[in-house]
Amino acid sequence: MAADLSDLASFVAVANAGGFREAARAIGGSASALSEAVRRLEAKLGVRLLNRTTRSIAPTEAGRRLLERLTPALGEIEAALDVVNGFRDRPAGVLKLNVPVSAARLVLPRIVPRFLAAYPDIRLEVIADDRFVDVLAAGCDAGIRYDERLEQDMIAVPIGPRRQRYATAAAPAYLDRRGRPEHPRDLLDHACLRGQFASGAMTIWEFERDGEVVTLEPGGPLIVRVGAATDLAVDAAVAGSGVIQLFEDWLRPHLDSGALEPVLEPWWQVFSGPFLYYPGRRYLPTPLRAFIDFTRSLGDEAGPDQ
Template identity: 45%
Template sequence: MRPLRLDSLEIFEDVVRCGGFRAAALGRGVSSSAISQSISVLEEALGIRLLNRTTRSVAPTEAGEQLLERLRPALYEIRTAVDDLNQLRERPSGTVRINAPGPAADHVLCPLTFEFMKIYPDVNVEIVSDAAIIDIVEQGFDAGVRFGNQLAQDMIAMPLGPALRYAIVASPDYLRKRGRPHSPRDLLQHDCIRRRFPGGTMVTWKFARDGDEVEITPKGRLTLSSAHQELQAALAGSGIAHLFEDYVRDDVEQGRLVELLCDWKQKLPSWYLYYPSRRHTSAAMRAFLEYIRNQRQHPDRR
């Protein structure tokens, strides 16, 4: 029997959390075969199969589930103990993993992170762009970014910026061919660039003016899944797009896009960084939170 390696237990947890060898390998920066070999060695050392493997999925066996139930609290305590030692260092180290929708990552989180990493050279940051609502604890993230009205009550949250607004835009070429809408309902007669959420639902467009609120389900031939794609489509004259102001500001100022229905903009909640209230916060994450608090208090330093 081979001796049991404690690091293989952490690898086992990673494989289950990530849903497969490849995803776990990417997170660790090693090959899938190395992860598979570690699991095989662990199963041989324990004398029992921990994972059911198919060509499409990996899932824990009953024994694997039982081990995970005891393993997760133990690994958490080990990580906490190691991180407590990190408090004795002059400079925090470690990794901060954050899940955020693409627009929040592009225009708010990435600029903050780039400056933060200059100040804290020993901290690694991983940002995963994902529009789906997930359990950040279960998926191994330190924090997430969402609208303020989408947060669970057991989360601590802090705003990352001002309230947001969507802009309705189209290229001058499109407007010459199809004309200009004068109200939200006019959009139903236009070729709109639609977006589908990861869960399959279609994004609706909401408007407000002088107490009048309108919500439409846009119609159009083109359906996409990201803001970057929508911007490219709008610039190409493929239709009318519904994008955050940050995405289109430069193109509107340069005349590549024309903003429409400006008096119908609806204010949205700001982006919030959120993290679990009942979980130990690492030294790296505490440094990141403190940096964001300072930036909120002194935005001119950014």
């Protein structure tokens, strides 16, 4: 009754992703091929593994039991095959990262070109996603997030700048027209350009000075999806539509050019830099191990402190 290994892997991918389309996106296959593979496996085993509805897919009790045993087993098979990489002159394979848009824009550009040059046989796939996802369920090897959003069972390695700041800024013409805030609470009387997460939660504006912390939820004429539409908010700020708060590095070109003017700079909040995180397991795929070693070798070169 031996089942085909690729069918088993397809079942794991679908069960972890919660759907055929989601699994297809995660592993780069087709939903129809995955559906056929799961049907073939169920027919071979003589038991239903997935409960399918029009809205969701979830493992049956048999499917859960199989998934519990298959996941580590397939990981060991991947590890066994990857041992061959140790006999190559250069590491090879695919490395898939799930990162927020801010990391794709501000952290990875300092690292990726040099990494690709050093490891030409590794293909790097980067998924920019501001949702906090299970990297394994998403078919990724590792992710980049900030420490407050890391799961406890993950191993975290510093990557990029170790200190960052949130900058608040507006176009000089806007400030000439509406006045320059002297305290964070003055922003409650200003047009502020806000961000909204995929969950629907709004971004909170925080300021800190001499031990005093001020948290605001200002109003304004524009709300954008964090990451995907952040540049629209930046363009609106440059055009004089209101005040924006964002990573200092993101706004730095506009601050340097004078298109944006710092607002309440003594109150800009400092926070720790991002981390590369991955599941705490004994075996690391060779491409991921190479990436970790490479980022560590860069040290402070990966991103200047603010």
